[in-house]
Amino acid sequence: MSDMAVSKATGGAVSGRHDLRDALDPLSEQIADEILHAEPVHPDTRLPAAVVQPLVRANLAEILAALAGEPSSLEPARKTGRVTAAEGVPLDLLQHAYRLAGLRVWEELARRLRSRTDTSALLRASSRVWFAIDRSSNVAVRTHLEASAGLSENMARTELLRGVLTGAVHDLETARRALGLPADVMLVVAVTAPGVPVVPAAAVVPPAPDGAADAARPTVRWLTHEGARLTLVAAPTSEDTYGALASLAARTRTGASRPFTRLADAPAALVEARTAVRSLPLGRVGLARYGDRPLDALLVADGERAAELATAVLRGLRDRDPRDEELLLATVEAWFEHGGSGTRAAAALHCHRNTVLNRLARVADLTGRDVNDPRAAAELYAAVRALRLQGEPL
Incomplete structure (x- = not known):
């Protein structure tokens, strides 16, 4: 049912003086406060006020616009789904937040309409409120599920990469395919000191289908560990592997291992990369290759x-x-x-x-x-x- 169709079905009960958008700020504050102070099912997943308040206001603005018969993008609901998935908020808490919003919106609308004697108009208004709430809630839930699935897959690849770098993974051919690394290329491990600016949200990008990896250009897989960034680069030549690290090293202290060809050598390469990055003095950015500063490597x-x-x-x-x-x-x-x-x-x-x-x-x-x-x-x-x-x- 479209926004305009629902507006007509309610007989205009939510238009004119019944448009609740003038109450956006007090309603959003009340709803956010209730969400923040409700007894959580999982206390460790409570989001901070700085995250909850703008999400509530954006969602409520969309819902009230829909009640007034105007189109809405539902982007706030999608963002809410992504944020709650990333923060590990359970679905029941997400759905409860939308139910709270629905109750407060209906209470405000009922207060404004209580002078009306037309019961059917109140019922139609109630139907419209819960239609708008359910629509946003359903979009948020669907996005949450999709984002959670993607995060789970990404976390699995991150742990696989961690296992390769630490030597915990023994089936290296399966790991290579799962990480989307081309075969028969040069490999380099790099360590970037903590404080890397503006990094992507995903630690390991989804690999291409098996056999689709492009061996003609570098493939980069990375994760973060105790603030440092650990990177595995695969490329046709040694210089290509170092070239893939150029933009990163231009902003931060980065150390790179010597090139190698067998994935089994990744743990030793990680040790070299850690040594190389420490051979750059604090405060100096750039790329240090293991072996370029032998005395410094010995000292660190x-x-x-x-x-x-x-x-x-x-x-x-x-x-x-x-x-x-x-x-x-x-x-x-x-x-x-x-x-x-x-x-x-x-x-x-x-x-x-x-x-x-x-x-x-x-x-x-x-x-x-x-x-x-x-x-x-x-x-x-x-x-x-x-x-x-x-x-x-x-």
């Missing part, structure tokens, strides 16, 4: 020994004012970065060459290590790198 692989090295070598600097310490550390880094050239280090630091040499002399006095002594310089460089790379393990 044994964080306890690296911390001891930094403390032992740099103790004299660490006892100074933090600003002075940072100035001397930055000078040491610039000197090493520019191949031991005082002139180029000075240009990078925007100071005179003699200033750089004087600072390095102070470092030698404070640490007992002169940058002109190869063995002392090696210890100094390793200690500074160890200090810069200290951070939480991923």
Whole structure:
């Protein structure tokens, strides 16, 4: 039955002064409050007010528009179904919320119509209210079921990918097909540090039908674990696998394993990727490939020994004012970065060459290590790198 047909069937009882849209705000506030403070069947699935209130208002606006004989898209009901499915809200609570809304809308309409003596008009108005409520409720329930099914499938694929990366899955050929990974390609595992901006809602996209995966372009599957993003990339060449990570690495600290071909090597590759991402100093974004920074990889692989090295070598600097310490550390880094050239280090630091040499002399006095002594310089460089790379393990 269309909105206009229902409006005619009620004899106009919901039009004119009986249009309830002027009560949208107080009604939506009342309904949201009742939903939020009702005794929940499952307390852990209660949604916060910041989520419930706008959903209630949007749904009620659509319902009241339908009562007034205007068309409605039912998009608020669909959104409600998606949100409640994603948050694990049971269907009975979702349906109860719509019943609450129906009762409050009918009470308000009955209050406005109680001066009428035409009982049949009240019955027709009641029929229209519950028709509008049921229509929104049915759409929300159907969307909830569809979204829940999709989430369940996605969660299953996520756990399958987790099993591949951790070595818990042994039937790797079946796993490859289920994840939609092409055969006979190069693989790379990547770890992106916590704080990835704007990621898709789904952790693992549904794979293409078996045999339909396009081996000519990268296939990316990922999940999140303790805030970090774990990614498995399949592509025709090693460079293609790294290229698929370029946009991600442009915004975040990302570490990638060496390329491999057997899915059985994924757990070892995950270890490499974790080491690689930790070889990027905190605050610096980019892609670190395992093997590109062998000294840094060694330092982060044994964080306890690296911390001891930094403390032992740099103790004299660490006892100074933090600003002075940072100035001397930055000078040491610039000197090493520019191949031991005082002139180029000075240009990078925007100071005179003699200033750089004087600072390095102070470092030698404070640490007992002169940058002109190869063995002392090696210890100094390793200690500074160890200090810069200290951070939480991923």
